[in-house]
Amino acid sequence: MISEKEIEHIAKLAKIEISAAEREQLKDKLSSVLGYIDQLNTVDTTSVLATYQTTGLENSLREDLPREIYNASEDLGSKLLSQAPSIKDNFVKVNSVIDRNKK
């Protein structure tokens, strides 16, 4: 149903590293789920519209004004930043995008 190569490709898109052993397992389990899912093809949906949500709400916009609710906690910013693994001068620090070891 789904090949190991496809699993590798999806894992790359999903940004998850997957070991060879995991790949094998995932192939089996995803194939069985996808096999099951294929029964949807027996249903005719030619003139059916999709339901993305059920509330009927559309464009729930608000007035473009500052919201008091965010002022409730003055230290919200520092609390959020404190969760980042690496910080420099109030910025979240990340590893280099370019691999310096690669020539």
Next chain:
Amino acid sequence: MPTKGHTIESVTKGIRDGQFSAEEIFDEYLAKIKAHDKNLHAYLSTHKFQKPKDGVLSGVPSAIKDNILIDGTICTAGSKILEKYISAYDATIIAKLRSAGSVFLGKTNLDEFAMGSSTENSAFGPTKNPLDTTRVPGGSSGGSAAAVAADLAVFSIGSDTAGSIRQPASFCGVVGLKPTYGRVSRHGLIAMTSSLDQIGPFTKNVRDAALLMNIISGHDVLDSTTVPRISPDFLENIDKSVRGLKVGVPVEFFGQGLDGEVKNKIMESIKRLEELGCEIEEVSLPHSKYSITAYYIVAPSEISSNLARFDGIRYGLSDKEADTLLDTYLRSREGGFGAEAKRRILLGTFALSSGYYDAYYLKAQKIRTLIKKDFDEAFAKVDIIVGPVAPSTAFKLGEKSSDPLSMYLSDIYTVPVNLAGLPGISIPCGNGEISNMPVGLHLVAKPFDEETLLRLAYQFEQSTKQ
């Protein structure tokens, strides 16, 4: 069904009458958790007593599913990737419960990111069913259900995406309510499947559920999917007669796959509803058989998107060995997510990837329309739909954990309700004669008609006490 320990009303009365103080009852619960939870593992963390505000829940100790944020405390979502994550603010539901006076005992165990039906997918080990510790409590809100069933909390809060409140309520013999999608704010709930997730209460009786709905319902500017409409007082008409109420029994929910002992209890319960004066009528939900299939496209798709935020950069587990940005993503996600989370992320990535969108995601959303239409047609004839919550009573630990498909099928009667955005409740209706474990009766109402839902549930509950 006997309710174990305190209800909301007995605690508030006890405090009012001076039988105990808020702190004393809180400490009593904390001591019970210390004594009994090692075995059950309903809790992932416990909190200290905080002086309660005045309100209808003043001094009532509660437990919160660990995918809902409480300011300044750890919120793991049952995942290693958030093992040390500290919430920076209160979820809206927490702010509401707090201002009504509830005191939080702690955070309850769940399947990782609420993905599962047994709590066995928790990165911190499973919760056990308090009625039989060789069995699962259901899931994903298994910790919240077990905490209430074992009286390690007066009430608890869970979330329900495919049955994650109703199924564990059924397995543990407590009341579990999933409100209409859009009724209760999800601001501060760690998102799994945004178009389906809904927060709701676990309680020891229906009255407590109605009382909590009065507190937690309503539009929230911080959750644009909440519907701006006035919520009624859910307690006001709860004891009014249900005579003449039209109750539909979907033929599709009583076929193959339903255990005999569950079927028997549900049929007995339907008879009891008839004795209460309800008019029982057969209805048909022909597309409900595609619910699980549609769900396992919609949910993984939204999961692959929602869980993209866990990247090891702004919060959560971050791999220390990684030396490039991409490496940080790859390794943090590899090490942080468990097997089911990975499966669903990959399945969703696949379903949304180029060339497959129409065949999977779009197709599933069209099936969803058909499922919803079935309910619309049924509700043109009846006020409430009744059936089983789950095809079996609580299964054994390990029984289904190696086979995702058989685990998925335990949500077969609850998923359609989420896909259609309807309110549903599980109420105990006796024990199965073979397993001797609780069976949950599933009542489903029209969108935003929790009032009728709670009224019928309450009348049914009263009738079981006679």
